[in-house]
Amino acid sequence: MSTTEKISLxxxxxxxxxxxxxxxxxAQFGYVHLTGLASNAWEAMDLIKQERPHIVLTDINMPEVSGIELAEKIRREFPGVKVIAMSTFKERSYIAQMIQHGAVGYLLKSASREEIEEALLRVYEGYMYMSHHLHMTEPEQQETKQLPVLTSREKEVLQLISDGCTNPEIAKRLFxxxxxxxxxxxxLLTKFNVNNTALLIKIATKAALL
Incomplete structure (x- = not known):
């Protein structure tokens, strides 16, 4: 990037x-223009409409509308805006969902100033960025991108299937x-492209969705 160009964030x-x-x-990053701070998804969407930042750096675990849902809304309504997730979660299930919903970067909240700088620059230049501390190889990152997106109810059913519950037991527990x-x-079988429960559980476990 040029010396006069700034990344709006x-x-x-x-x-x-x-x-x-x-x-x-x-404020210490001379090449970053902070367009605003938002405490929830609604504030964020309003600010994006007004400012059209290059990058949105968002937490995942937020009340009412999660960072995962926010990433999807941004991808749908503002496809030119890039999203980086920043979270304490290291689980591949969260990483996968953020990527599948439009995020192009994933940072841990323990990231150093240097790593945050690297992430912003890489994403701005058009690359995907994954935190050093996730210890994911390139094939694993590609595999993560291809994992199916599950609804919250599907996750609950998947977990109960893994616990060995029958359909009547699942129905009773989830009302x-x-x-x-x-x-x-x-x-779930369709999304994971399998034809039996054993394979479903095997793939979901490998992907850290259980």
Whole structure:
């Protein structure tokens, strides 16, 4: 990037101390223009409409609308805006969902100033960035991108299937009908492109979705 060009950035997190900490640190990055700080997805979408930042750096675990859902909304409504997730979660299931919903970067909140700089520059230049501390190889990153996106209900059903519950037991625990359980089970088999429960559990376990 040129010496006069600046990366416009929006930071989203529901913890005021995190936002202020990021504001203070980013002020030291001469090539970054902080367009705003948002404490939830609604504020973030309003600021994106107004400012059209190059990059949105967002937490995952937020109330009402998660960072995963926010990433999807940004991809759908503002495809030119790039999203980097920043979280304490190292599980591949979270990483996979963020990538599948449009994120092009994933940082841990323990990331150093140098790593955050590297992530911003790499993503701005059109590359994907994964935190050094995730210890994911290139094939693993590609595999993560291809994992199916599951609804919250499908995740619950998947976990109960893994626990050995029968359809009637799942229906009872989740207060849903047998027909609904059967539909979720069939959807899971389709999404994972398998034809039996054993393979479903094997792939989901390998992908750290269980």
């Amino acid at each position: 929006l930071v989203v997190d529901d913890h005021p101390m995190v936002l202020e900490g990021m504001r203070s640190m980013l 849903i009908s047998l027909h609904t359980v059967d539909t979720h089970r069939k959807n």
